[in-house]
Amino acid sequence: MRRTFVVKMLLGAAIPLCMTLASGVALYLALQSSLSASSQMLQQQAIIASANSLKLRFVDAETGQRGYALTGREEFLLPYEQASASFSLMFDRLVQMVEDQPEQLSRLNNAGNLFERWQREAATISIERRRNGISTPDVENLERGKQLVDSFRLLMNELTEAANLQLQSKQQESVIIGHRANLIAIVGFGSAVLAALVMWLLLANQTSLSVNGITQAAKRMAEGDWRTRAPEIGQDELAEMARAFNQMAERLERMVSEEQKARHSLAQRVDDMVASRTKEMLAMNHLVEMLQSCHRRDEAILVLESILPSLFTTTSGALFLNEEKGEHYPLVVSWGQPDTIEGKRLAEGDCWALRRGKPYEISGQINHEIICAHIDNVGGCHYCTPLSAHGSMLGVLHVGLMEGRQKEWENRKQLAQAVAEQVSLSLANIQLRERLQQQSVRDPLTGLYNRRYLEESIQRELGRAKREQTPLAVIMLDLDHFKCINDKHGHSAGDKVLVAVSELLKRALRGEDLICRYGGEEFTLIMPGATLDIALLRAEHLRSSIEQLRIEVADDQQLNVTSSMGIAAYPNHGDDTQLLLSLADDALYKAKSAGRNQVHIAAEQFA
Known part of the structure; x- marks a missing residue:
């Protein structure tokens, strides 16, 4: 039992x-x-x-x-x-x-x-x-x-x-x-x-x-x-x-x-x-x-400002991009950061990632005593990765993770590195595209807009003048006896003359005025809002300034040059771009025929 x-x-x-x-x-x-x-x-x-x-x-x-x-x-x-x-x-x-x-x-x-x-x-x-x-x-x-x-x-x-x-x-x-x-x-x-x-x-x-x-x-x-x-x-x-x-x-x-x-x-x-x-x-x-849809740097920055904070939701961070001219890296976007970071600009020595050209990590076990100058809150983990492409440094991406969330750290670092690579490639492509665009519309010698850009812009400016019922003046400018300068002093001296005259035109005209190298020694000036009388005064001032210009073509040799100009204006001479350019060119020819170093106004057209 x-x-x-x-x-x-x-x-x-x-x-x-x-x-x-x-x-x-x-x-x-x-x-x-x-x-x-x-x-x-x-x-x-x-x-x-x-x-x-x-x-x-x-x-x-x-x-x-x-x-x-x-x-x-x-x-x-x-x-x-x-x-x-x-x-x-x-x-x-x-x-x-x-x-x-x-x-x-x-x-x-x-x-x-x-x-x-x-x-x-x-x-x-x-x-x-x-x-x-x-x-x-x-x-x-x-x-x-x-x-x-x-x-x-x-x-x-x-x-x-x-x-x-x-x-x-x-x-x-x-x-x-x-x-x-x-x-x-x-x-x-x-x-x-x-x-x-x-x-x-x-x-x-x-x-x-x-x-x-x-x-x-x-x-x-x-x-x-x-x-x-x-x-x-x-x-x-x-x-x-x-x-x-x-x-x-x-x-x-x-x-x-x-x-x-x-x-x-x-x-x-x-x-x-x-x-x-x-x-x-x-x-x-x-x-x-x-980023692939962006055509300009400012568009890319707007995209980054919109998306980066939502991509790094559990971390703080900041993106610094280099200035187009200069050696500093201003802040373009930040998230989870103190207000003191607003308006911050980095020098290359402020970030160890920029100095070394490779990622720099700050955590409890790595580099915990050597802190980048741009990091205000040293607690937790920090990761700085440079943005570089084609051998040039474009900026630096910084992400930080507060203490107590170290389990997410490796994933955050990998994500930051992937984002840095994509942003670097996209910014480099945008810079390349902008450089190609500038090269297609700029004269390489003088830096002025070329004839192709002139033909696109004058149509746009004339259309705006018609809509706003404002005048528009066109000046054709040609340097007198320029061929003699090339024949006597060489083409390098001729190039210096063209550059000097171009710089004078840039300084003398308004920001809204358009200066183009039409071809050879001939320039075209588009002046939105300028009447025929105002255009004549400006042309005379430019002619006098060019006449007084002394151009050093060698250590002990200076040249002076004169110019002839022809003026046509809307609505005085018509409302067609080719007609205005043709009339201004005819007036230029008359100025040259009359002895050069003078300004002529095109004859008005009658119906």
């Missing part, structure tokens, strides 16, 4: 315990699956980021190749070569990421083949043509290059879309796994408790008050009261059984409590991590897209 009772009691304890352990194992496997799904989601996010960076490298290579093909300037080959070199590294890294995904690997290999074809069939041919002195664009080559670029973008878009679909699939899988874990916990532990209850009920008829007490305790536990305990009466087997039951109850209470805490903590961490990474990725993609 005693052994039978012990065997029954052992069975009553062993069966629920085995079910509990089985449920625990199943729950552990479900949690492992959830962690695996999270890891795969992170991998897809990395693939998307690398694919976007790969597209940017292709765009940089195409921009550099196109700039060299259009201008023939060697410095445009640098971004092409750098982008081509980094393209191969990033391509290999992305291949490693998708090597276990045949479809993605096939798309990536096709994209790589398109890049190689573009280099071989478009970029190299265009560059060799330019190096051989052929400046005329090859329309067929340009069209072929464009088709290859479009095909590459399409493939990379398919790759990122596929990665996004896999990311969404893994997110759904993670949710399903969470539901499965809840089901395992409920069914497994519920079954264990139910089995224990059945065993206690079967033994109720052969047990005394102690067994009834254990049975009542088991019932209360089945109802969810994990703190209940069975009465321990006497020192017999029933008492030992009660004690064993109580020990089991304590273990179950701890296991359930720990399991609930672990499940809740894990689910919360996974949700937070996925939401944070997704938000960062979307914000990063938005930042890249907006």
